[in-house]
Amino acid sequence: MTTTTAPSPVLEANGVTMRFGGLTAVRSVDLTVNSGEIVGLIGPNGAGKTTFFNCLTGLYVPTEGTVSYKGTVLPPKPHLVTSAGIARTFQNIRLFANMTVLENVLVGRHTRTKEGLWSALLRGPGFRKAEAASHERAMELLEFIGLAHKADHLSRNLPYGEQRKLEIARALASEPGLLLLDEPTAGMNPQETRATEELVFAIRDQGIAVLVIEHDMRFIFNLCDRVACLVQGEKLVEGTSEVVQGDERVVAAYLGTPFEGAPGADELAEVEAAEASGAQSTTSTEGKAQ
Numbered sequence: 001m002t003t004t005t006a007p008s009p010v011l012e013a014n015g016v017t018m019r020f021g022g023l024t025a026v027r028s029v030d031l032t033v034n035s036g037e038i039v040g041l042i043g044p045n046g047a048g049k050t051t052f053f054n055c056l057t058g059l060y061v062p063t064e065g066t067v068s069y070k071g072t073v074l075p076p077k078p079h080l081v082t083s084a085g086i087a088r089t090f091q092n093i094r095l096f097a098n099m100t101v102l103e104n105v106l107v108g109r110h111t112r113t114k115e116g117l118w119s120a121l122l123r124g125p126g127f128r129k130a131e132a133a134s135h136e137r138a139m140e141l142l143e144f145i146g147l148a149h150k151a152d153h154l155s156r157n158l159p160y161g162e163q164r165k166l167e168i169a170r171a172l173a174s175e176p177g178l179l180l181l182d183e184p185t186a187g188m189n190p191q192e193t194r195a196t197e198e199l200v201f202a203i204r205d206q207g208i209a210v211l212v213i214e215h216d217m218r219f220i221f222n223l224c225d226r227v228a229c230l231v232q233g234e235k236l237v238e239g240t241s242e243v244v245q246g247d248e249r250v251v252a253a254y255l256g257t258p259f260e261g262a263p264g265a266d267e268l269a270e271v272e273a274a275e276a277s278g279a280q281s282t283t284s285t286e287g288k289a290q
């Protein structure tokens with residue numbers, strides 16, 4: 001008799017498709033993230049990774065498909081997705097530049113505080129109590145990411161790597177069960193990248209599942225239990241780091257080498273054929289001119 005319990009899905013994307021006019025940026029993507037997992041999402045620029053995140057978080061309403069969090073289908077509204085338990089960071093840092101580090105984290109907490117508008121305006125005892133608790137939790141999170149000593153600094157004065165960490169703290173402030181990270185180490189030096197790796201492990205150890213987009217393959221393969229590779233909006237390969245690392249289609253996708261059956265390969269072949277015939281006629285014209 002087996003005693004292992006089946007991993008329970010935190011996130012389930014089913015057949016998610018996102019079209020912009022004639023462009024299909026994400027095509028029928030299925031992806032599951034289970035409790036306790038760190039899952040990586042890789043793929044060349046323009047593959048549809050950020051668009052997929054936007055579909056998961058309600059920023060975009062998918063053309064087709066559903067997104068479920070812990071078994072419940074999510075309405076495609078960012079605030080409802082956040083209060084359900086999904087938090088994210090952005091590929092381009094989105095902090096309030098003129099707020100302090102602490103204030104930025106407090107902003108992330110507002111979905112979790114129950115105090116109403118009047119209570120806040122009148123600054124009654126309930127509000128002050130909630131505010132004190134929020135403040136304490138925000139400081140705890142700053143401690144966790146190693147920025148407590150800069151709580152009063154304006155966020156715009158932080159070096160880039162620390163701004164990225166602060167974004168993670170702000171996302172954690174909504175007390176998520178799933179954290180989505182869009183290129184968390186972009187622009188970081190190798191030490192900062194390694195520290196971010198440790199931070200993501202620590203987040204996972206606190207019971208938060210993680211889905212991370214990143215171009216740094218060493219980071220991805222060290223960190224992730226599973227990796228999915230998107231190419232031209234389609235999920236090409238999914239598996240353990242070893243499986244994905246050894247898959248020649250993934251290598252080909254990054255190097256831009258077309259392979260048989262690749263998404264868009266037929267179109268690419270047509271374009272190449274057209275270009276080749278165009279080039280030939282140019283050459284022959286030049287030949288005549290000589």
Ligand SMILES: Nc1ncnc2c1ncn2[C@@H]1O[C@H](COP(=O)(O)OP(=O)(O)O)[C@@H](O)[C@H]1O
Binds near residue numbers: 020023046
């Ligand atoms: N709001 C939008 N309107 C039109 N096209 C978009 C929009 N967002 C993304 N795209 C297109 O979708 C494709 C995928 O982009 P993106 O998801 O940003 O890729 P990645 O994050 O993998 O680099 C690109 O061709 C991009 O131009």
Ligand SMILES: [Mg+2]
Binds near residue numbers: 049050051091
């Ligand atoms: Mg992107």
